[in-house]
Amino acid sequence: MDGLLNFLTGLSVVLILMVLVSVRRSHIRAEYSLSWLxxxxxxxxxxxxxxxxxxxxxxxxxxxxxxxxxxxxxCLFLLVLFRxxxxxxxxxxxxxxxxxxxxxxxxxxxxAHAEDKT
Amino acid sequence: xxxASLLVIxxxxxxxxxxxxxVREIRDTVPGVPVLVVDDCSTDATIFMAGRAGxxxxxLPYHLGLGGAVQAGYRLAFELGYNYVIRIDGxxxxxxxxxxxxxxxxxxxxCEMVIGSRFMDGDFExxxxxxxxxxxxxxxxxxxxxxxxxxxxxxxxxxxxRSALQVFSKSFPLEYPEIETxxxxxxxxxxxxxxxxxxxxxxxxxxxxTPVRSLYYxxxxxxxxxxxxxxxxxRRRRK
Numbered sequence: 458m459d460g461l462l463n464f465l466t467g468l469s470v471v472l473i474l475m476v477l478v479s480v481r482r483s484h485i486r487a488e489y490s491l492s493w494l495x496x497x498x499x500x501x502x503x504x505x506x507x508x509x510x511x512x513x514x515x516x517x518x519x520x521x522x523x524x525x526x527x528x529x530x531x532c533l534f535l536l537v538l539f540r541x542x543x544x545x546x547x548x549x550x551x552x553x554x555x556x557x558x559x560x561x562x563x564x565x566x567x568x569a570h571a572e573d574k575t
Numbered sequence: 576x577x578x579a580s581l582l583v584i585x586x587x588x589x590x591x592x593x594x595x596x597x598v599r600e601i602r603d604t605v606p607g608v609p610v611l612v613v614d615d616c617s618t619d620a621t622i623f624m625a626g627r628a629g630x631x632x633x634x635l636p637y638h639l640g641l642g643g644a645v646q647a648g649y650r651l652a653f654e655l656g657y658n659y660v661i662r663i664d665g666x667x668x669x670x671x672x673x674x675x676x677x678x679x680x681x682x683x684x685x686c687e688m689v690i691g692s693r694f695m696d697g698d699f700e701x702x703x704x705x706x707x708x709x710x711x712x713x714x715x716x717x718x719x720x721x722x723x724x725x726x727x728x729x730x731x732x733x734x735x736x737r738s739a740l741q742v743f744s745k746s747f748p749l750e751y752p753e754i755e756t757x758x759x760x761x762x763x764x765x766x767x768x769x770x771x772x773x774x775x776x777x778x779x780x781x782x783x784x785t786p787v788r789s790l791y792y793x794x795x796x797x798x799x800x801x802x803x804x805x806x807x808x809x810r811r812r813r814k
Contacts (some may be wrong), residue, residue, distance in 0.1 A: 557647040
């Protein structure tokens, strides 16, 4: 099971680096990177801290600490994805409202031009 | 019928084959009533054909889908002060001869919405087996929610008054809006009636509903119906 813990450590490091590089290159806004960073740092700490992981496994009722960590990771990422879905939904609503407003304003401008010509 | 009180809107996406004839037919049937084509970012000559036939055109900057296009038309109609709006499809399936009947029903019934129904006279001949199953299913689902039967819940031939316009200009289902719209109205204690209308074959273009999309449609609309019911319950509890 140490192999699984090492893999999760590697995954968390790669995730942290990816997020930081993306923030630096402005591919992701800082406020949206926080959820991913929090999830990745939690994964890193738990995968390297055996006492903490043992306590977590006992708390969740798992015989295997790495499996408990895997479950926690899955739940954390599900929460992050859900939060992003909420953000995307709000952005989509705002985007549609903007597109409709733009179309209506263009309609008014076009009507005003047509009136000026006549 | 005055042009200041009624607007006919046609949401259209790649309907160049039919839109011109539809607009001309409406203008011949109800002279003086403005026709607004909401172009959902068509890639063909829909805008040109609609404008040439005498319609006003509201071109959307990108493809919003049917609900987004209809809502844009409702928003503009509400801002321009129209009291009644009748929505008609751009493919020629809706016969414009029923516009005066829908308009009169809107004015005389005090209902917020009038639906042009294909199945009022007991005839039930949907265009496909799957579509027929879907309509039957949603009749059953909607019956207890609406508190009354609805014969043609998927009809897009609808007229609304200004109260409904106000609601829809702020909140309107984005995809497949017909059924969800009924729930939105019912949750606000608005009323609707159906009047008989005959539908025709498409004049051109092709339907976007495929068998796979039909299943997605049923799932999506079912979700939308229950979401709208939940929204209402949440608001009532907060009061």
